[in-house]
Amino acid sequence: xxxxxxxxxILAGYLALTLWIGLRAGRKRSASVQGYVAGDRxxxxxxxxxVTGATVFSAFAFLGGPGWAYSRGAASFYILAYGVxxxxxxxxxxxxxxxxxxxxxxxxxxxxxxxxxxxRTISVLFAVMSVAAFVPYVTLxxxxxxxxxxxxxxxxxxxxxxxxxxxxxxxxYVLRGGVGAVGWTNxxxxxxxLIIAWTLGLYLPTRLxxxxxxxFEQIATQRPELLTxxxxxxxxxxxxxxxYSSSILVSAIGISLWPHLFMKAFxxxxxxxxxxxxxxxxxxxxxxxxxxxxxxxxxxxQGGAPETxxxxxxxxxxxxxLPAIVVGLFCAGALSASMSTGDALLHAAASVTVEDGIxxxxxxxxxxxxxVIQILVVxxxxxxxxxxxxxxxxxxxxxxxxxxxxxxxxxxxxxxxxWRRATTPGVLxxxxxxxxxxxxxxxxxxxxxxxxxxxxxxLLVHVPVLVAVSLATRPQDPTHVAGFVADDALHAVSxxxxx
Amino acid sequence: MSLRYARTLAFVFLAxxxxxxxxxxMVPFNRIHPLILGLPFSMVWIAIWxxxxxxxxxxxxxxxxxxxxxxxxxxxxxx
Numbered sequence: 001x002x003x004x005x006x007x008x009x010i011l012a013g014y015l016a017l018t019l020w021i022g023l024r025a026g027r028k029r030s031a032s033v034q035g036y037v038a039g040d041r042x043x044x045x046x047x048x049x050x051v052t053g054a055t056v057f058s059a060f061a062f063l064g065g066p067g068w069a070y071s072r073g074a075a076s077f078y079i080l081a082y083g084v085x086x087x088x089x090x091x092x093x094x095x096x097x098x099x100x101x102x103x104x105x106x107x108x109x110x111x112x113x114x115x116x117x118x119x120r121t122i123s124v125l126f127a128v129m130s131v132a133a134f135v136p137y138v139t140l141x142x143x144x145x146x147x148x149x150x151x152x153x154x155x156x157x158x159x160x161x162x163x164x165x166x167x168x169x170x171x172x173y174v175l176r177g178g179v180g181a182v183g184w185t186n187x188x189x190x191x192x193x194l195i196i197a198w199t200l201g202l203y204l205p206t207r208l209x210x211x212x213x214x215x216f217e218q219i220a221t222q223r224p225e226l227l228t229x230x231x232x233x234x235x236x237x238x239x240x241x242x243x244y245s246s247s248i249l250v251s252a253i254g255i256s257l258w259p260h261l262f263m264k265a266f267x268x269x270x271x272x273x274x275x276x277x278x279x280x281x282x283x284x285x286x287x288x289x290x291x292x293x294x295x296x297x298x299x300x301x302q303g304g305a306p307e308t309x310x311x312x313x314x315x316x317x318x319x320x321x322l323p324a325i326v327v328g329l330f331c332a333g334a335l336s337a338s339m340s341t342g343d344a345l346l347h348a349a350a351s352v353t354v355e356d357g358i359x360x361x362x363x364x365x366x367x368x369x370x371x372v373i374q375i376l377v378v379x380x381x382x383x384x385x386x387x388x389x390x391x392x393x394x395x396x397x398x399x400x401x402x403x404x405x406x407x408x409x410x411x412x413x414x415x416x417x418x419w420r421r422a423t424t425p426g427v428l429x430x431x432x433x434x435x436x437x438x439x440x441x442x443x444x445x446x447x448x449x450x451x452x453x454x455x456x457x458x459l460l461v462h463v464p465v466l467v468a469v470s471l472a473t474r475p476q477d478p479t480h481v482a483g484f485v486a487d488d489a490l491h492a493v494s495x496x497x498x499x
Numbered sequence: 500m501s502l503r504y505a506r507t508l509a510f511v512f513l514a515x516x517x518x519x520x521x522x523x524x525m526v527p528f529n530r531i532h533p534l535i536l537g538l539p540f541s542m543v544w545i546a547i548w549x550x551x552x553x554x555x556x557x558x559x560x561x562x563x564x565x566x567x568x569x570x571x572x573x574x575x576x577x578x
Contacts, residue, residue: 074541081520081545084552088513091559205537212537220531220539227531227539245521252517279560282553289538289546 003324004154010328011149011335018339019169023176060399061288062193062337063144063310069295071309073226075239076292082248083285086255091278093256095271096417100484102266109262109409110356116416116476116484117424120360125431126409127357130259131380133402134349138384140398141342142167143310146388148334151314152327163388166335170343171381175374194287196333200326201290204297204316212293219299226299234397242450247400250455254406257413260348350376404442404455408434411459411466419470420481426470434462505562512555516548 061079068076097112106112110126142163149162157165202212209215220227230244256262268274298305298312306315317330350373358364358372411430415422438458441448448457518524528544535543 077545084549085516213534216534216539228529228541229525241522248521279556282549285549
């Protein structure tokens with residue numbers, strides 16, 4: 001039996017197990033839309049922790065992170081830095097959003113915003129922007145899965161087939177189980193990939209260089225430019241501090257506003273679980289360190305180079321003649337990183353499109369809505385798959401672009417929950433101005449001042465416009481506002497500690 | 500520790516974090532040596548802030564939980 005047969009067998013076993021867990025978890029859920037989209041608001045701490053962590057810790061971290069460490073050095077440290085900064089404010093925002101969501105029965109972010117600022121235009125804008133951000137994100141997860149499968153099977157299963165296989169399974173369990181399946185498979189995959197990351201991150205430097213310290217000493221001698229921030233740009237020239245710093249800021253602002261993560265606030269059993277998830281979240285950032293070590297191990301590797309930096313992880317694993325069982329387990333870990341994010345994204349993209357893009361215009365009953373969500377899961381999957389076949393894009397760049405869009409959700413969310421004087425025209429004007437600015441600088445990258453990320457430039461326009469237009473228009477009815485901003489409204493929501 | 504004090508501290512910490520890992524706060528600590536646990540100092544510097552973030556969030560959670568228990572409410576405890 002050839003080596004890649006063993007690897008493929010392990011992989012097949014892993015995929016079968018994932019499918020089985022997904023289908024089993026799906027069986028207990030209620031058939032209502034609320035059950036399908038929000039998982040009956042019934043996630044415990046363990047599941048919440050891994051849902052959040054595994055969803056964030058995606059193919060981007062597992063393949064894009066090492067790819068950047070390998071080709072751009074310390075530029076990759078931005079990925080390490082932003083998580084804590086982004087998740088901490090969620091300690092207060094999360095329970096607040098959840099309290100209003102429970103009271104009003106919201107399942108999406110736009111429902112929260114348009115609850116306070118009634119506007120079908122805002123609702124549709126949110127749906128369009130969410131899907132625009134989701135497609136590159138799903139695309140990079142699919143490419144990740146395809147890269148891993150192609151690499152470990154020696155090209156016997158090409159990228160297009162590997163991506164189709166892995167995401168065929170993802171679509172099946174999302175269709176069967178909704179968010180319930182997403183939660184349970186993420187728990188399983190989350191635990192799995194943490195073990196793999198640490199094992200390989202320590203094993204590779206030790207095997208190739210005699211330890212982590214000796215490896216960095218050698219890199220410091222031969223490629224010192226890789227070890228200090230801001231590292232290198234994609235073309236190998238030094239990266240700028242402006243781009244490095246604003247990548248951290250835009251990612252920190254965006255991280256908790258991703259619709260698939262924001263919707264988790266509505267699925268949590270109670271606020272305590274949300275808060276604990278936030279407190280535990282930074283531990284996930286530390287798991288990125290061993291993943292980066294794998295990328296750095298490739299820098300001075302003598303045995304050749306991968307076809308693109310995103311292939312560095314599977315490339316290193318294969319070039320070092322590890323036992324087939326280790327390669328198989330690694331492959332499953334990276335696949336799980338891709339799939340556990342991809343499933344949440346597909347599910348959220350479809351739910352958001354229906355809830356915010358279609359339902360405000362065309363009411364439908366629960367069964368019809370569920371059916372449409374299921375159709376859209378397949379549609380979004382197919383669109384992302386079409387993009388995934390184009391291999392010219394870096395995984396990290398795809399994600400950073402999506403973050404620029406998502407960051408524009410921050411001002412409306414904060415205005416909804418914290419600023420009494422905000423008005424519907426203000427929020428709408430800010431959203432349009434911010435997005436337009438962001439798109440402009442995405443298209444005209446050379447015009448960016450100090451090389452700042454287009455999402456940050458968008459926010460610099462977005463916030464003043466929101467404030468100015470709000471102040472220039474008539475204030476909202478205070479009793480309406482009180483349902484979202486005032487603390488007494490939150491006091492009225494009783495919370496059972498046992499859900 | 501009072502709630503207001505804990506929240507102010509957490510906020511100040513987050514602001515310091517944001518400056519420390521970007522320009523210009525990162526510049527003085529942006530160096531390869533000394534290697535700590537084998538890792539370059541630039542990476543360790545960021546890791547230190549992450550670990551500190553874990554501790555700060557944990558302490559904040561303790562103070563907030565105590566406060567909530569005293570009020571017997573599930574709200575966010577703001578005055």
